Structures are given as structure tokens and as C-alpha cells.
Amino acid sequence: MALELHPLEQFKIAPLIPIHIGGLDVSYTNSALFMTIAVALITALLVLGTRRGALVPGRWQSIAEMSYEFVADMVETNAGHGAEPYFPFVFTLFMFVLFSNLLGLIPYSYTVTSQIIVTFALAATVFIGVTIVGFIKHGVRFGRLFVPEGVPILLLFLLVPIELLSYFIRPFTLSIRLFANMLAGHTMLAIFGGFAASVGLLAIFPVLLDVAIYALEILVAALQAYVFAILTCLYLRDALHLH
């Protein structure tokens, strides 16, 4: 029995409601659907969770408050003082990535963050935003970020390009890290699931392995959202507190 494996089929983008505007394909896709679901769930959690505003929080209020405090704490310790105005952005980013990652783990759902264009759009927003903040706060002096202090002039010819490069790879590392982790995890799950379907009684082994990978993927989903948000904070600190 030849069972064909398609571990990458889960990442296919399928238009649900075809929309074409002036030759541009802006169809509402399965990817967009799960982004909408993520946003709706986050909004529901925060709005409904904090609606009662009880002194002793219930379950949902607890979750809403914990996520708020978690991110608020992260912004304060990692981005330093003066970063409070950027808390809403970091919080939104964290919740969106977290919910997209976790939603993707539900069978038959779609993992938005396994698309590099999605993660790159998020990372580019962070990168461009942080750069603009840096220039607004420090003006031209922001360029000093690339000029190390106390270094002989000759070495600067070597060091400035290196510093520039390590600044401009940020959006790439930020997006590729998230995208690669999600893509690899889900592909692995699908491959072992495919094995299980094709080996009869022996299927217990790939299934057990899938259970283990699934547990790991839950950790990775939360951790990647955390890493994404914390790096945003660190980049923000660079822009706010020029040394």
C-alpha cells in the first residue's frame, strides 16, 4: 500500500474568498482567517476577561492579568526606563505571535507564523520602527551606534561595516528564527504522522514520538513568542538609550 506523504501540504495558502482589486490578488485566505481568529481570541480574552474587574480575579481575568504583567515586566527589565509608551506594541506583538503559534498546534488549523512573509513583515515593522524611534530620539547622533568608542581610525574601516551588517541582519534573524522553528516543528509532526499511517501495527512508535514532539512544540510556541518580544525590547533599548 503506497501511502503518499505530503508533510508540506499543511503550509499551502488557499484562498477562501477570492478578492481581486485592479489585478492585485487580495483574497481572504486560510492564513488570513487564522490571523483573524487569533486577533478575535486575544480581544475576547482581554475584553471579556477584564470586564468584571474583580478584586480577586477569576480564571480568565487571571490569564489576562498575568499576560499583561508578564509583558509589562519584560518591557521594564529589558527595554529600560522610557520604554513604557512602547508597551502596547510589544504586548500586541507578543500576544499575536503566541496565539498564532498555539492556534497552529490545533489539528487541522493553519500556522500563520510558519509563513516567512508573515514573520518578516512583523520583524520589518519592529526594525523600521526601532530605527525611526532612534533617529527621532537622537537625531544624527543615532549613527554613533555604529562607531565603537576608543578604536583607532584605521580599525574603524573594518569595524563600521561589521557593525552595520550586524544591525541590518536583525530583521532577518528575528523573522527566520520564528519561521524556521514553526516550519520545522510542524513538518516533523506531519512526517511522523504520515509514518504512523503507513506502517500498520507498528504505528504506536511514531505516534508516541509525535506526542513527545507535540509537547516540545507547545514549549517552542511559547518560547518563540517570548524570544520575539524580548528581542524587540532589546532593540528598543538600543534606540532609546544610546550609549
Added chain:
Amino acid sequence: MSEERPPDELARLGARLDQLRPKGDAPAGDGDAGQQQALAVGFRIGIEFVVAIGVAMGLGWAFDRVLGTRPFGMIVFFFLGVAAGMLSVYRAITGQSAAVGFRPRQRKD
């Protein structure tokens, strides 16, 4: 269970909570939070080096295409990429965050 309680009881509860809560929310290196932070750092730097070289070589290739200097741009950018990758990994693990640029040694915030 009413929500209107005498405030002094609340204050006492707050004081007790403060007492029981360990000082400093995330002590690096021990406990669950520390372990998670270590994991986060691991995930962070794992890809940094590879992507730095990849992006640098892509840039080198682009330069070569525009200036017609094949293959020197790619070679130069490869080494720049290695240096940039090493630098960001070094900074990530020495706790200088992802900061670009060196920091004066005496100031620590």
C-alpha cells in the same frame, strides 16, 4: 464572598504576599524562570550566526552583480558576515544584549 473587604485586611494580605514572594522576579540560572531564560537565549543565538553569514553573502552577491566584481564582493562579505555573526553571538552570551556597538565598561544599566 463580597468584594468590599476592610482595607487593613487587604494590606495585611499584601504584606504577607510580599514576604512570601522571593526577592527579584527572575533569578537567572535557577528555578523555572531561569531555565526558561536560558532556553530563550539558546534559541536566540542558535540561528544568529548562520543567518549573518547567509545575509552577508547575499549582499556580496548583489554587490557583485551590480558592480561586476565577481567573486570578490562575495568573498569579502563572507568574512564580514562571519565577523558580524561572531560579534552578535558574543554579545548575546556576555549579557550585552543584542546591542550594536561597544559599551563603556564602567557604566552598567
